[in-house]
Amino acid sequence: MNYSEENIRSALTERLHSAINRAYLRLASTTTAVCILGLMCVFYLAGTVFPQGVSLTEYINGGGGFVFLVALLDLLDFFTSPVFLILAFTLFLNLLVCVYEKYPSLFVKGPYPAEFTPEHSVALTQDLKEAFEKVREVFVKELGFRPVESESRWNVVQKGLPCGLLTWLFHAGAAVCFLGFILTYLFAYDGTMRLAPKKASTVVPRETGRLKSLWTAKDGPTDFHLYLDEFVTEYSEYPDLDYPEDRTARLAVGLGWSSPSYELREDSLFVKDWKARIKVIRGNNTLREKTAEVNSPLKYGGYTFYLAGWADTVKVSVDRNPILLEVLSGDEIFVPGLLDPLVFGDVKSGRVYRLDGRTEDLRPFTTVKRKSGVGYEYLGKVLFGDSVTLNGHSITPAGFETGAVLNYRYDPGAGVLWAGGLLLLSALALRVFIGRATAAYDLVELDGIVFLNLFVSSEGLGYSPDKTVAALTRHLTKDDIRPQEIPPGQ
Amino acid sequence: MLNSDSILSMASYLLGIELRLFWASSLFYTMALLLFIFHTVTRAVIFGKAARTALVAGVLAQAGLISLRAFEAGRAPAQTLYETLSWFALSAAVAYLYSSRRWRNIYLPGVLVSAVSAGACLYALFAASPAIEPLSPVLQSRWFEWRQINMFFSYAVFAVSASIEATYLIISPFVKKDCAPCYGLTAENIRDFHRSAFRLVLFGYPFLTFAIFSGAVWANNTFGRYWSWDAGQTWSLITWTVFTIYLHAKSVPALTGRAASAFNIIGFVSILATTFLGVNWLAGLLGIPLLRIYAL
Numbered sequence: 001m002n003y004s005e006e007n008i009r010s011a012l013t014e015r016l017h018s019a020i021n022r023a024y025l026r027l028a029s030t031t032t033a034v035c036i037l038g039l040m041c042v043f044y045l046a047g048t049v050f051p052q053g054v055s056l057t058e059y060i061n062g063g064g065g066f067v068f069l070v071a072l073l074d075l076l077d078f079f080t081s082p083v084f085l086i087l088a089f090t091l092f093l094n095l096l097v098c099v100y101e102k103y104p105s106l107f108v109k110g111p112y113p114a115e116f117t118p119e120h121s122v123a124l125t126q127d128l129k130e131a132f133e134k135v136r137e138v139f140v141k142e143l144g145f146r147p148v149e150s151e152s153r154w155n156v157v158q159k160g161l162p163c164g165l166l167t168w169l170f171h172a173g174a175a176v177c178f179l180g181f182i183l184t185y186l187f188a189y190d191g192t193m194r195l196a197p198k199k200a201s202t203v204v205p206r207e208t209g210r211l212k213s214l215w216t217a218k219d220g221p222t223d224f225h226l227y228l229d230e231f232v233t234e235y236s237e238y239p240d241l242d243y244p245e246d247r248t249a250r251l252a253v254g255l256g257w258s259s260p261s262y263e264l265r266e267d268s269l270f271v272k273d274w275k276a277r278i279k280v281i282r283g284n285n286t287l288r289e290k291t292a293e294v295n296s297p298l299k300y301g302g303y304t305f306y307l308a309g310w311a312d313t314v315k316v317s318v319d320r321n322p323i324l325l326e327v328l329s330g331d332e333i334f335v336p337g338l339l340d341p342l343v344f345g346d347v348k349s350g351r352v353y354r355l356d357g358r359t360e361d362l363r364p365f366t367t368v369k370r371k372s373g374v375g376y377e378y379l380g381k382v383l384f385g386d387s388v389t390l391n392g393h394s395i396t397p398a399g400f401e402t403g404a405v406l407n408y409r410y411d412p413g414a415g416v417l418w419a420g421g422l423l424l425l426s427a428l429a430l431r432v433f434i435g436r437a438t439a440a441y442d443l444v445e446l447d448g449i450v451f452l453n454l455f456v457s458s459e460g461l462g463y464s465p466d467k468t469v470a471a472l473t474r475h476l477t478k479d480d481i482r483p484q485e486i487p488p489g490q
Numbered sequence: 491m492l493n494s495d496s497i498l499s500m501a502s503y504l505l506g507i508e509l510r511l512f513w514a515s516s517l518f519y520t521m522a523l524l525l526f527i528f529h530t531v532t533r534a535v536i537f538g539k540a541a542r543t544a545l546v547a548g549v550l551a552q553a554g555l556i557s558l559r560a561f562e563a564g565r566a567p568a569q570t571l572y573e574t575l576s577w578f579a580l581s582a583a584v585a586y587l588y589s590s591r592r593w594r595n596i597y598l599p600g601v602l603v604s605a606v607s608a609g610a611c612l613y614a615l616f617a618a619s620p621a622i623e624p625l626s627p628v629l630q631s632r633w634f635e636w637r638q639i640n641m642f643f644s645y646a647v648f649a650v651s652a653s654i655e656a657t658y659l660i661i662s663p664f665v666k667k668d669c670a671p672c673y674g675l676t677a678e679n680i681r682d683f684h685r686s687a688f689r690l691v692l693f694g695y696p697f698l699t700f701a702i703f704s705g706a707v708w709a710n711n712t713f714g715r716y717w718s719w720d721a722g723q724t725w726s727l728i729t730w731t732v733f734t735i736y737l738h739a740k741s742v743p744a745l746t747g748r749a750a751s752a753f754n755i756i757g758f759v760s761i762l763a764t765t766f767l768g769v770n771w772l773a774g775l776l777g778i779p780l781l782r783i784y785a786l
Contacts, residue, residue, distance in 0.1 A: 048728075049776060260506060355494045
């Protein structure tokens with residue numbers, strides 16, 4: 001045997017081709033898809049069982065078990081771990097190969113089987129030619145089927161949508177969704193910024209996408225600024241329900257022995273909405289203007305800005321001193337003359353929608369707490385302009401400013417995902433809820449009687465073979481063709 | 491214009507009616523369950539018919555209370571735990587009544603369906619608050635509404651499919667062996683009966699897919715991330731994946747039989763796990779600490 005370099009190379013190439021072919025065939029199989037999806041399920045389960053985003057030390061300190069497994073498989077950050085990513089990518093490949101493999105079959109008509117097994121047989125009284133014309137007319141004109149080319153003696157008619165194409169389209173949609181996930185994984189990043197009222201702020205990202213982070217740690221600042229024109233908070237008044245926690249007492253309510261009742265307590269205000277009027281500016285030009293709300297973000301320059309919340313700055317006067325101290329609500333502030341720091345709560349201001357339909361502007365107020373040992377002593381509610389006296393010092397919340405807290409995100413994958421999702425959902429809905437009916441019929445004459453042999457099948461939920469047969473029978477019965485169904489096989 | 495006291499009195503009165511209707515529907519579902527069990531034990535068709543009637547009564551009461559709540563709340567009543575469980579129970583009973591409308595003397599799947607409906611109602615009544623509270627701004631989204639409605643509707647449809655699948659798995663060996671009717675199932679009708687389980691999954695699948703997508707759109711609009719791998723989202727993805735496996739398995743000759751049936755049942759178990767046990771039940775079972783509470 002000649003072990004020349006050329007022979008070895010040729011043998012290796014052949015083996016490689018054979019291995020690639022085998023891998024390709026394996027990836028093109030539905031069984032492989034089932035196996036990968038099964039594994040994905042196990043992985044998803046692992047991701048819900050183990051807490052995500054915590055450190056191994058926190059996990060161990062929290063009393064977590066299976067430490068070796070957790071560390072080995074990176075189970076605390078499982079959805080970005082190599083094991084999970086490799087499996088997800090294999091599923092993507094499987095999807096791509098299946099979509100690619102099915103593509104040529106979309107342009108192939110049929111092939112329908114040369115023989116169908118008739119599931120219904122109907123005796124007709126007409127002569128063969130007349131019966132043929134009549135059955136064809138009923139199928140096409142009355143039932144809306146269209147004839148399909150067939151190489152067999154069977155006449156094939158169809159109705160509905162091309163299911164093969166729809167199936168292909170929703171798999172293609174799933175592949176596009178996957179592409180969206182990949183783009184998000186590689187390029188997306190986010191951050192938080194605070195917009196002070198009547199001030200322009202620039203987006204200064206603290207990071208960049210995973211791929212770009214290979215050569216740069218963070219993206220540059222944007223060439224536009226955000227300007228917070230106005231921030232509005234709205235409250236609605238809501239009642240508490242006096243309803244028992246105890247099961248027996250609840251049963252008593254059901255039996256009508258007691259009744260639930262709503263009660264309105266003082267200051268039972270619920271944040272109904274918060275809105276920020278934001279301008280996108282460059283120099284003296286306003287490029288975009290929008291009132292952003294919780295579910296309605298502002299989009300500009302590839303970024304999406306989500307209104308996450310607000311931050312209040314409380315201005316405090318001590319002993320009527322015109323020089324005001326400033327503190328963010330929730331933060332501690334040391335006031336001259338007091339040993340313990342104070343904490344001002346969220347400022348309640350804005351419009352209130354009362355239960356009886358009235359609306360009114362709230363007189364702004366905040367709450368005050370004083371640090372006491374390890375906890376806080378609640379001192380009460382204070383209206384702006386009013387004072388609380390502590391250790392002989394008058395503390396007056398004199399004013400406040402409300403700024404907007406924005407989450408920003410750059411994600412080129414989201415649009416791709418929505419496009420894929422739209423394709424997937426529309427094709428899936430059409431495929432499942434409409435689908436297609438296929439009927440094959442054959443007319444044979446036996447001892448002077450013409451028989452209609454019928455096979456009807458359907459894909460999707462829109463068409464029922466039984467209903468098709470019933471409608472056909474009804475139409476054939478209407479005129480002088482009198483069908484008489486006989487059991488198959490006779 | 492009504493004053494606050496009148497509004498509160500009216501709201502309390504309507505809630506009282508609603509709760510009585512809810513208890514009535516729970517009672518009807520429980521009666522249906524007992525009658526279905528009698529039917530299973532005695533094989534008497536009369537119990538099956540009575541159970542079906544009780545189920546219809548439960549559906550009517552529950553449809554009434556859901557309509558009343560929609561009127562009271564001024565929104566689709568499928569957003570709190572109390573509301574989604576009520577919607578789930580109604581959807582399961584309606585899906586069962588619709589899919590069984592042509593069955594003759596087959597009542598066995600009703601055991602599981604009525605148990606699910608009764609369980610969901612009693613769980614809502616005993617463990618959740620019926621108060622109609624204003625929704626936080628985060629939840630005031632049509633996408634979130636669609637997510638909830640479609641997700642629990644699809645879960646209900648899958649529950650009915652699983653009840654048919656379980657009946658098929660239990661009864662088919664007897665039917666094949668004896669060739670005699672067994673709980674209304676015969677060698678002739680068992681194939682069509684089993685096929686209805688597949689058709690139900692096929693019907694529910696686009697609803698679950700749409701629910702997951704609308705949840706992603708809602709999360710993207712609200713939190714800036716369409717997917718955050720929180721336990722709730724991941725469990726809905728697990729359910730979706732299991733039913734995807736089921737539908738694929740149905741097209742593979744080697745898997746179309748008991749393997750596919752097993753996936754249908756597993757899908758139902760994952761629904762039960764999320765609906766009744768909560769998304770973190772498995773972690774609790776394995777003693778794994780919940781160090782991070784996922785935001786919705």
